[in-house]
Amino acid sequence: MSLPRACTMNILAELRSRFEPVLTEWTDAPSSVIEMLKASQDAKFGDYQANFAMPLAAGIPDLKPRELASQIVEKVDLSDFCEPLEVAGPGFINIRLKQDWLNTQTQNLVADERLGVKPAESPQKVIVDFSAPNVAKPMHVGHLRSTVIGDANYRVLKFLGHDVVGDNHIGDWGTQFGMIIFGYKHFLNQECFKQNPVHELARLYRLVNQLSDYHATQTKIPRQQAEIEQLTDKLKTREGSADLTNKKIQKEVKKLKSDLAERKSELQEMQEKQTLLEQNEDLHSKATAFPDIARQAREETARLHAGDADNLELWKQFLPQCLDAIQTVYDRLDIHFDMSLGESYYNPMLADVVADLKERGLAEESQGAICVFIDGFKSPFMIQKQDGAFTYATTDLATIKYRVEELKADRVLYVVDSRQSEHFQLLFATVKEWGYADLELQHVSFGSVLGENKRPLKTRAGDNVGLESLLDESIQRAYAIVVENDEAKPDGPELSETERRQISEVVGLGGIKYADLKHNRDSDYMFDWDKMLANRGDTATYMQYAYARVCGIFRKGQIDRIALRDQQAALSLVDASERALALQINRYSEILESVAIEARPNYLTNYLFELSNLFSTFYNNCPVLKAEQEEVKTSRLLLCDLTARVIEHGLSLLGIKTCERM
């Protein structure tokens, strides 16, 4: 279907562009205050409100904010689409859209396949760097946020008309590969490898990691014990001799106590871990046989990087298999990349990067390593280690160079854990000095996924929760809900087994993604199955259900949606719930703009939840098929159609699917 492009507008943008020139009479920089024109928080203050009269008046002697607001109101002509403007309170300007205009505007959306969203006027080349798993380790819940948030931002930017490249910067060259190679050479189970190579490689990685960890902990324990003794002594002297009424001392004692408790619990944890391994005869004998396993694994990595034929051969053999395994997860999640240039791709460029930075005097030697020191930062940005190996900092720099020079990037989004924020600050600062000052770099950081204990989500054994098993469980739980709901329908079950399975998948995967996206990405959030798949509340299911209800109306009424749109029938918003719904639909483009600027998909989830809620209210208040007059029925059908389109489209930008019936 191809619809003609109708005359639609971004209302907020339009209002701002009408006000902005008028404001020049009172300020040199109207653009700095124009953002104070925004959607009203409360419908009683109109549809939009402008708050800039107050700050503007503050800079002008003898001018009261209310007076200034009145003067602005006189100068701005919005009579073509707004009711007369009102000045309220200390100087707010309240804006209400004309009913007729809103009718027409909404009607225009019917014929607009982009739902009122105009492509960007100056499209950028944007690289979205997201997901970035390590090939050595199976994907776990920690990869969920980067993947899902990255994908949503990717889709939104693309829809807004930017030239977007989704790049999966896979960890395929790091230390973990040395571990696999070492494991392969010493602990391989041929049979398992034949049957499921990726599984066996993952086991080898875990094994080598575990053994290295064992020895590292072994040396750490005496140190920890010594520290505990030291702290205990210090605490004794403080508590004994000093003046305990002194606030400073009190504070110190408190700190010592909490430190001590922390160290002790750490020690206990270490000891338990060691005992656990020692109880396993197989593991223990392996650990004894390879006391220097960590160094040996590092050497395998070094050999790989140096081009050792055997290791390179192994790497070439493992990599495609690992990538295939990762790909199956992406397929399930419906995530796509335009390119997957892993760390290994940049390997040949790293030496030049270091040489270049040294030549420009940006990098210098320090304690045997090559570092960039940035003003205001204590930690160095290390680009080459003592042993000559490059770091991920080097790779990141090479990647930026490549993205600017080869891909012609204007903007790069790094969808990466907030714990790496210092790394990105250093990276961005270095890049700026390196000469890529025009490049827009943004660390799209996000918090952790927590379990019920408010600690990062782990299995009971303390391992990371595998991503695949997480998806499986979600779909399984969704299935139970789908079945239960279908069985409870007034006229008996409606869905076939196949449909039930399909719906479970859409609901289960949607639930996981939505739960992740609805939170402000900066904050940690608590993973909770029940909330995620709940029938009610702010969940993907709620929106999917609203969508399915609209589909139900069209199915029952045997109405062809395309034909309905082509009728070009009049849309008339009478009931308050119709008006509120239509206004929300008209705001779609505003929301997407804000998502794109701040890379915050939660603005969109929030919008869609409100939209679905407004629809449900409308649905309860306004009969559609049973409307008394034919024009009312048609008008409401148009509104239903638009609602469903926005929900479906909005969810699709979040990577979430919908079903015709549930």
Place this chain on the structure above:
RNA sequence: GCGCCCGUAGCUCAGCUGGAUAGAGCAACGGACUUCUAAUCCGUAGGUCAGUGGUUCGAAUCCACUCGGGCGUACCA
């Protein structure tokens, strides 16, 4: 030690970068199904926005300090 982030209803979280009486969702209580799907809607109750001070017409939001929590901090990525 230094740096970054956080503290909002019983619980989980929003709060659009300084605006009007701080909002949702759960949970609680009360209403609405001979009805286009009740996986719904409507209503009630629930707050010292951790604390103190400051900036101004106006602060959950900005600044300083205090208390409490998380994370990072030279050869892992």
